[in-house]
Amino acid sequence: MSLKLEDDVLPAYIYAAPPPAPRRRPKLARFVLLAIASYAVVRLWGLHLPWSHPPVYSPANVDKIIAQCRALPLVPTPPVGFAARTESDRFEPGTPPTLITNATIWLGGERVVVGELYMDGGVVMAIGYVPKELYANEPGVVVVNAREAWVTPGIVDLHSHLGVVSIPTLGGAADGNSVLGTVQPWLRSIDGLNTHDMAYTTSIAGGVTSALVLPGSADNIGGQAFMIKLRPTKERSSNAMVLEPPYALWNGTDVDPDAPPRWRHIKHACGENPARVYGQTRMDNVYRFRQAYTAAAALRDAQDSYCASALAGDWKQIADQSFPYDLALEALVDVLRGKVKVNVHCYEAVDFDGFVRITNEFKFPVAAFHHAHEAYLVPDLLKKTWGGAPAIAMFATFARYKREAYRGSEFAPKILADEGIPVVMKSDHPMPVDSRYLMYEAQQAFLYGLNSSLALASVTSTPAEAAGFAHRLGRLKVGHDADVVVWDSHPLQLGATPLQVYIDGIAQLSYGPVVVTENGFTHLSLKEKKSGDLQTVPSVADSEMEAQQVLAHDGEPPLGPKETYESEVLFTNVQSIWRRDSSEELFEQTLTADDGLSSREVLLHHGNIVCTGSCAHVAVSARIVDLHNGSIAPGLTTFGSSLGLVEIKFEPSTTDGYAYDLFANNAPAVLDGKPLRAVDGVQFGGKDMLMAYRSGVTTAISGPASPGFGLAGLSGAFRTGAWNKAEKGSVIQPVTAMHLVIGPKGQPSISAQVAGLRQLLSASKEGEIWWELSHGTVPLVLSVNNADIMSTVILLKHEIEAQFSSSMKLSFAGASEAWMIAKNIADAEIGVIIAPSRATPLEWPSRRTLPGPPLTEESNISLLLAHNVTVGIGVVWEWQTRNTRFDAIWAYREGGGKISKGQALALVSSNVEKVLGLHTSSDVGDLVAYRGGDFLSPGAKVVGVMSAERGVTDLF
Numbered sequence: 001m002s003l004k005l006e007d008d009v010l011p012a013y014i015y016a017a018p019p020p021a022p023r024r025r026p027k028l029a030r031f032v033l034l035a036i037a038s039y040a041v042v043r044l045w046g047l048h049l050p051w052s053h054p055p056v057y058s059p060a061n062v063d064k065i066i067a068q069c070r071a072l073p074l075v076p077t078p079p080v081g082f083a084a085r086t087e088s089d090r091f092e093p094g095t096p097p098t099l100i101t102n103a104t105i106w107l108g109g110e111r112v113v114v115g116e117l118y119m120d121g122g123v124v125m126a127i128g129y130v131p132k133e134l135y136a137n138e139p140g141v142v143v144v145n146a147r148e149a150w151v152t153p154g155i156v157d158l159h160s161h162l163g164v165v166s167i168p169t170l171g172g173a174a175d176g177n178s179v180l181g182t183v184q185p186w187l188r189s190i191d192g193l194n195t196h197d198m199a200y201t202t203s204i205a206g207g208v209t210s211a212l213v214l215p216g217s218a219d220n221i222g223g224q225a226f227m228i229k230l231r232p233t234k235e236r237s238s239n240a241m242v243l244e245p246p247y248a249l250w251n252g253t254d255v256d257p258d259a260p261p262r263w264r265h266i267k268h269a270c271g272e273n274p275a276r277v278y279g280q281t282r283m284d285n286v287y288r289f290r291q292a293y294t295a296a297a298a299l300r301d302a303q304d305s306y307c308a309s310a311l312a313g314d315w316k317q318i319a320d321q322s323f324p325y326d327l328a329l330e331a332l333v334d335v336l337r338g339k340v341k342v343n344v345h346c347y348e349a350v351d352f353d354g355f356v357r358i359t360n361e362f363k364f365p366v367a368a369f370h371h372a373h374e375a376y377l378v379p380d381l382l383k384k385t386w387g388g389a390p391a392i393a394m395f396a397t398f399a400r401y402k403r404e405a406y407r408g409s410e411f412a413p414k415i416l417a418d419e420g421i422p423v424v425m426k427s428d429h430p431m432p433v434d435s436r437y438l439m440y441e442a443q444q445a446f447l448y449g450l451n452s453s454l455a456l457a458s459v460t461s462t463p464a465e466a467a468g469f470a471h472r473l474g475r476l477k478v479g480h481d482a483d484v485v486v487w488d489s490h491p492l493q494l495g496a497t498p499l500q501v502y503i504d505g506i507a508q509l510s511y512g513p514v515v516v517t518e519n520g521f522t523h524l525s526l527k528e529k530k531s532g533d534l535q536t537v538p539s540v541a542d543s544e545m546e547a548q549q550v551l552a553h554d555g556e557p558p559l560g561p562k563e564t565y566e567s568e569v570l571f572t573n574v575q576s577i578w579r580r581d582s583s584e585e586l587f588e589q590t591l592t593a594d595d596g597l598s599s600r601e602v603l604l605h606h607g608n609i610v611c612t613g614s615c616a617h618v619a620v621s622a623r624i625v626d627l628h629n630g631s632i633a634p635g636l637t638t639f640g641s642s643l644g645l646v647e648i649k650f651e652p653s654t655t656d657g658y659a660y661d662l663f664a665n666n667a668p669a670v671l672d673g674k675p676l677r678a679v680d681g682v683q684f685g686g687k688d689m690l691m692a693y694r695s696g697v698t699t700a701i702s703g704p705a706s707p708g709f710g711l712a713g714l715s716g717a718f719r720t721g722a723w724n725k726a727e728k729g730s731v732i733q734p735v736t737a738m739h740l741v742i743g744p745k746g747q748p749s750i751s752a753q754v755a756g757l758r759q760l761l762s763a764s765k766e767g768e769i770w771w772e773l774s775h776g777t778v779p780l781v782l783s784v785n786n787a788d789i790m791s792t793v794i795l796l797k798h799e800i801e802a803q804f805s806s807s808m809k810l811s812f813a814g815a816s817e818a819w820m821i822a823k824n825i826a827d828a829e830i831g832v833i834i835a836p837s838r839a840t841p842l843e844w845p846s847r848r849t850l851p852g853p854p855l856t857e858e859s860n861i862s863l864l865l866a867h868n869v870t871v872g873i874g875v876v877w878e879w880q881t882r883n884t885r886f887d888a889i890w891a892y893r894e895g896g897g898k899i900s901k902g903q904a905l906a907l908v909s910s911n912v913e914k915v916l917g918l919h920t921s922s923d924v925g926d927l928v929a930y931r932g933g934d935f936l937s938p939g940a941k942v943v944g945v946m947s948a949e950r951g952v953t954d955l956f
């Protein structure tokens with residue numbers, strides 16, 4: 001294929017062909033030419049110039065060329081003496097020096113010191129014992145007694161779209177992806193960095209202090225990335241947020257060409273995303289890389305040969321040339337020169353294979369593979385990356401949403417770490433993980449086997465190293481940036497929340513009281529730490545066996561129960577059983593060891609509890625399972641995702657498809673106005689469903705998937721552990737509630753949607769579903785986030801109830817702004833499912849999300865509970881269902897004592913059922929056995945599910 005042909009088929013934005021390397025003529029011809037030329041020069045100059053001054057040609061800008069050429073081989077290093085600096089380049093004059101006393105300081109690695117930390121000038125000045133002389137004469141020192149709270153370096157997010165995909169999402173601020181070409185190394189995320197993203201504040205509230213802002217993954221080469229600090233700056237500019245901007249960023253000129261340059265960063269992407277956007281295949285993807293780097297290598301070679309001549313003073317050789325340069329390729333040339341940290345979005349084994357070949361062909365290293373759901377399956381391949389295995393930047397449990405992620409495993413961080421490969425947890429902010437909850441990713445990685453120091457490092461020092469900022473970020477060290485987080489509990493405890501966050505030494509969370517003492521020091525008090533047992537690393541079950549299983553099955557381990565018993569199963573060492581009383585209220589029954597040995601037992605037969613206390617004598621042939629001081633509790637119930645209706649979200653053939661839409665008027669005529677039942681589309685045995693089951697989520701309530709607003713249909717409840725619908729007990733209740741979306745998106749307007757709902761309800765006739773809704777015999781569940789819409793619907797409810805003298809059963813799902821009208825919701829006796837339970841204000845209509853601690857005392861959940869609203873919590877995506885128990889633990893711990901254990905359990909079980917119209921009773925509800933703690937202990941493991949209805953006990 002000729003270059004011409006490529007140019008014809010490629011759009012104009014593909015860079016031009018590189019400048020040709022200096023042409024070299026055959027030696028003899030050159031000699032002859034040189035002889036003729038010399039003769040001519042001698043003859044000509046002979047007429048004008050004395051022989052004593054031989055002619056020397058050199059270009060006018062010789063100094064600049066020499067400097068440019070000398071800079072070519074320089075690779076980034078911190079400036080000499082950087083570690084000894086006493087003031088940061090980012091220091092904001094007026095920032096008071098701060099002394100944190102009585103702190104438990106994780107320095108990075110395995111090192112923890114108990115003592116003090118002193119920061120001034122935007123840098124850490126001393127750690128451990130701080131000599132008084134250091135600060136005694138400083139004016140305005142702020143002293144903070146951490147009361148032994150954990151202190152860590154600020155979180156470094158290696159993969160964020162903060163500022164370029166800012167929230168609330170508005171078309172005018174979608175600057176993450178350019179789709180003008182597959183290879184666009186010239187684009188720069190800094191050029192789209194919105195300084196008004198709402199998420200800076202919330203991410204800081206999660207302890208994030210710096211983030212690598214990457215372009216999106218729509219292109220094979222999507223552009224250059226920049227590390228930013230999240231705090232507001234005095235200048236309020238995008239530019240002022242960038243950490244160690246490459247020297248030429250500001251005015252295109254290097255400050256000192258002889259000084260080592262600063263790191264640059266670039267985004268590449270393999271696999272589905274660039275393929276999908278451009279109708280490419282994986283073959284095209286890899287060709288794009290090869291094509292781009294071939295051109296870049298040619299340009300580099302041209303520069304090298306030009307500079308070889310220039311540095312040798314052989315100006316004649318390059319007399320009619322300038323320094324070979326191409327704006328479109330210069331970033332890739334810098335990649336080849338080792339000056340750029342390459343970050344590659346890459347999921348599957350096949351994609352790593354292609355990219356690792358490219359790195360060996362063109363000889364450049366990779367800083368990190370991102371997402372990388374199959375990385376754990378191919379560690380040996382990763383190690384063949386030119387320059388060594390890159391860091392792997394992952395999500396903890398976000399997986400299965402597309403083919404590339406289908407084999408994602410929660411044990412991947414552990415497996416990769418065991419291979420000695422650097423593990424990074426990252427957010428991809430704002431979706432799927434709000435970077436505010438990046439530490440939660442590390443917490444989950446820890447719960448699934450990554451050791452505690454590597455888990456903390458995965459969001460601090462490891463990403464700092466991968467990004468080339470280990471000299472100032474990611475560890476607490478004298479001379480490092482004063483980016484410091486004081487935590488309310490051990491940072492690997494679920495729900496851990498900063499008490500204070502410092503960026504460049506500046507406190508980011510403001511709350512008092514502030515007391516100025518006689519010695520001139522200001523004392524800043526922090527909020528209360530959480531209770532003592534949350535101040536240590538959580539205990540966690542061993543993951544070795546499961547990790548081995550995942551590898552043995554090439555990423556698709558069997559997820560169903562290992563053993564199933566109709567016959568007797570005896571659980572021993574049970575500390576308590578949570579049960580429902582006759583009015584479905586949850587209560588805890590504590591088992592006591594009366595003979596000190598064997599009396600805390602629970603015996604099951606056909607999935608029923610038939611004995612508690614001392615049961616061994618009645619259970620002669622029982623399968624015995626030691627719960628190690630564990631607990632039994634009702635199974636959890638999930639709502640909000642399309643669990644059972646979707647297997648791989650982005651693969652339509654694996655889903656139930658979309659329901660019709662009332663307002664689009666596209667319901668098939670054959671239905672004759674009758675609503676569909678989601679339960680009829682449920683597929684059992686899917687991965688998300690079984691993972692939910694193994695995580696203690698035994699019941700799912702799913703409504704039909706809706707493309708937007710309008711009618712969704714009737715939800716139903718089913719068991720996540722069933723194998724098919726024919727099995728007894730698989731469907732719990734075929735119809736639970738009617739679901740409708742009143743949405744922000746698209747047409748018709750909200751007022752038209754409300755008008756439609758009013759018409760359907762007020763004109764309903766006996767025998768129709770709308771009659772059931774207006775009379776409260778079937779609950780109506782509205783998916784809605786916005787407080788104004790909810791208020792309108794509350795008024796509509798009163799209207800309809802007045803018309804029919806009825807009492808409607810109405811619930812709100814989503815409900816991120818519900819806290820604003822908590823009293824009205826309570827008065828109208830409306831139940832609420834908050835989904836997701838910790839909302840990110842992604843959309844304009846839900847932007848008034850109550851952020852919760854540490855930004856606000858109350859959360860949406862605690863505030864609604866305080867108003868006695870029946871509150872359940874739900875999820876949005878199928879992959880999130882497995883984390884339902886963790887969500888309850890978060891809510892419980894964020895409640896800071898205001899939410900009881902029973903309330904926390906109800907949030908994810910009985911309340912969800914009440915709000916959604918599922919009538920369970922103590923007889924049909926499944927029970928879950930936890931080993932090593934109760935359902936609120938993150939490290940406790942689900943070992944069994946007992947279903948009286950199915951007549952079995954499943955063991956994992």
Ligand SMILES: *[C@@H]1O[C@H](CO)[C@@H](O)[C@H](O)[C@H]1NC(C)=O
Nearest residue numbers: 101102103145146147148149
């Ligand atoms: C350090 O913190 C602990 C725990 O809050 C407290 O008991 C102790 O008094 C504190 N020590 C000092 C010197 O403030």
Ligand SMILES: *[C@@H]1O[C@H](CO)[C@@H](O)[C@H](O)[C@H]1NC(C)=O
Nearest residue numbers: 247248250251252253254255
């Ligand atoms: C470009 O900006 C840098 C500061 O980043 C400054 O030191 C340098 O003098 C400027 N160069 C020119 C040519 O303006």
Ligand SMILES: *[C@@H]1O[C@H](CO)[C@@H](O)[C@H](O)[C@H]1NC(C)=O
Nearest residue numbers: 110417418450451452453454
């Ligand atoms: C975590 O693993 C690393 C690497 O194997 C090891 O050096 C370190 O000691 C471990 N730390 C803990 C707390 O187990």
Ligand SMILES: *[C@@H]1O[C@H](CO)[C@@H](O)[C@H](O)[C@H]1NC(C)=O
Nearest residue numbers: 823826827865866867868869
């Ligand atoms: C909620 O219920 C409790 C117990 O029934 C009651 O004491 C409290 O006043 C109620 N709160 C509100 C805001 O109605």
